[in-house]
Amino acid sequence: MEYLIRDSTVVTGSPDRLIWYKSAILTKNGTIQDIGETILLEEKYPSATRIEGEGKVIFPGLINCHTHLLATADKGILEDFGFPTTLKFPTTGRGLLDQEERNVFAKLACIEAIKSGTTTLLEISDDIEEYAQTLDATGLRVFLGENMNDIDNAKLREGLYEYSSHKREIAVGKASDLINNWHGKSNGRIKGFVAPHATETVSPQLLRASRDLAEKYELGYTIHLSQSYEEIEVVKRIRGVLPTHYLFDNEFLSNRLVAAHCRYVNSSEIALLGKKNTGISHNSAIGARRGAAAPVAELLSAGCSIGMGSDNMAEDMVEVMRAALFHERVRRNDEINPQPEDVLEWGTMGGAKTLGIADEVGSLEIGKKADLFMIDFKKAHLVPSLRIVSSFIHNGISSDVTDVMVDGEWVMQNSSIKNIDETKVIQQAEEIGHRVWNQLVKENPDVPFPINLPPAPL
Numbered sequence: 001m002e003y004l005i006r007d008s009t010v011v012t013g014s015p016d017r018l019i020w021y022k023s024a025i026l027t028k029n030g031t032i033q034d035i036g037e038t039i040l041l042e043e044k045y046p047s048a049t050r051i052e053g054e055g056k057v058i059f060p061g062l063i064n065c066h067t068h069l070l071a072t073a074d075k076g077i078l079e080d081f082g083f084p085t086t087l088k089f090p091t092t093g094r095g096l097l098d099q100e101e102r103n104v105f106a107k108l109a110c111i112e113a114i115k116s117g118t119t120t121l122l123e124i125s126d127d128i129e130e131y132a133q134t135l136d137a138t139g140l141r142v143f144l145g146e147n148m149n150d151i152d153n154a155k156l157r158e159g160l161y162e163y164s165s166h167k168r169e170i171a172v173g174k175a176s177d178l179i180n181n182w183h184g185k186s187n188g189r190i191k192g193f194v195a196p197h198a199t200e201t202v203s204p205q206l207l208r209a210s211r212d213l214a215e216k217y218e219l220g221y222t223i224h225l226s227q228s229y230e231e232i233e234v235v236k237r238i239r240g241v242l243p244t245h246y247l248f249d250n251e252f253l254s255n256r257l258v259a260a261h262c263r264y265v266n267s268s269e270i271a272l273l274g275k276k277n278t279g280i281s282h283n284s285a286i287g288a289r290r291g292a293a294a295p296v297a298e299l300l301s302a303g304c305s306i307g308m309g310s311d312n313m314a315e316d317m318v319e320v321m322r323a324a325l326f327h328e329r330v331r332r333n334d335e336i337n338p339q340p341e342d343v344l345e346w347g348t349m350g351g352a353k354t355l356g357i358a359d360e361v362g363s364l365e366i367g368k369k370a371d372l373f374m375i376d377f378k379k380a381h382l383v384p385s386l387r388i389v390s391s392f393i394h395n396g397i398s399s400d401v402t403d404v405m406v407d408g409e410w411v412m413q414n415s416s417i418k419n420i421d422e423t424k425v426i427q428q429a430e431e432i433g434h435r436v437w438n439q440l441v442k443e444n445p446d447v448p449f450p451i452n453l454p455p456a457p458l
């Protein structure tokens with residue numbers, strides 16, 4: 001399809017941070033073919049389908065470098081009990097979902113992602129194969145990372161950190177199958193990723209196997225790093241070093257790694273991450289909920305690329321960007337930096353670099369894939385439009401997003417999601433969420449739970 005979005009404002013997100021006013025953008029066969037004055041482009045492309053962009057602003061699509069879509073089933077509960085959670089249930093609501101229900105929550109999370117301007121996300125979970133088709137059908141650009149660990153759970157219950165070669169083989173086999181089945185599908189819109197879980201749950205052998213898998217398929221790879229004090233304590237005890245040093249010692253750090261969180265890294269760890277130009281997923285909103293902040297300025301100046309992720313329970317990348325600005329200014333005790341343009345860059349080009357797709361997406365430039373979102377700027381909380389990026393980062397909300405395009409195709413138009421039945425999914429998720437959490441509480445009467453669940457879904 002060929003679309004000409006006319007008479008609009010285009011925030012390109014290019015290295016010179018160019019903004020086109022009263023302009024048009026032409027997309028054809030999935031790519032951005034032209035940007036320029038509306039009158040010129042209308043003459044040049046008479047057969048393109050016209051989309052009215054007056055009063056709207058077009059941004060590069062947001063890139064979520066770290067999420068677990070099904071954790072939306074635990075929304076409203078797990079945000080407030082720390083990590084690892086102080087709730088002592090054997091699992092969570094998410095853990096009780098059956099395959100069909102997992103598909104419902106995958107759709108629910110994708111609705112929220114699309115409605116907040118997300119065009120690309122990296123999903124990390126167990127058994128993604130069960131809902132990979134659903135993710136593909138949303139039209140989003142998706143990286144699939146099958147969660148792998150080789151920790152012996154029976155031994156772990158006795159407090160012992162031992163690792164199982166049998167479990168490792170199964171995990172690597174499942175991850176390979178997912179990559180074989182899905183990598184490159186839908187014109188390359190679906191890609192594989194390699195996702196060993198975390199420094200305390202993954203042995204040196206699984207780190208090596210993960211790198212081998214990533215190299216074999218020429219994929220990026222990711223791990224949770226410096227996510228909790230517990231992780232740091234465990235890795236120090238069993239490996240004798242801090243988590244980042246454990247990864248460095250096992251040749252795991254590289255510019256193809258997406259290190260998620262990095263909340264508590266010290267200066268020696270920052271230096272190692274920078275030296276290897278590691279990509280970071282700065283999960284600002286969940287970090288704030290955990291009372292923790294990644295040292296973004298230091299990681300950037302050390303040589304890391306910064307992308308952003310939503311992680312658990314929410315997919316709203318508009319909120320993630322604003323949380324990053326607020327959080328980093330408080331952490332630096334700085335009234336001026338970062339600037340809104342810096343944060344937008346982390347949510348777009350920074351994310352593209354971190355995921356290794358900066359030559360394809362991340363900015364609105366001729367030749368790149370047509371991944372974009374449009375916001376209605378004629379809102380009380382946004383005007384006057386004197387400095388558009390600042391207005392949006394400081395005051396914008398996800399419901400300002402009206403249209404989202406991925407790979408040249410609309411996945412939302414006029415605030416209506418194209419490929420998912422939004423009303424039905426919300427109704428289903430509300431009912432399932434109540435059922436699984438009630439079931440969890442009922443099946444574990446001895447576990448303290450400081451919440452009175454409502455009597456019924458809304």
Ligand SMILES: [Zn+2]
Nearest residue numbers: 068224260311
């Ligand atoms: Zn995570």
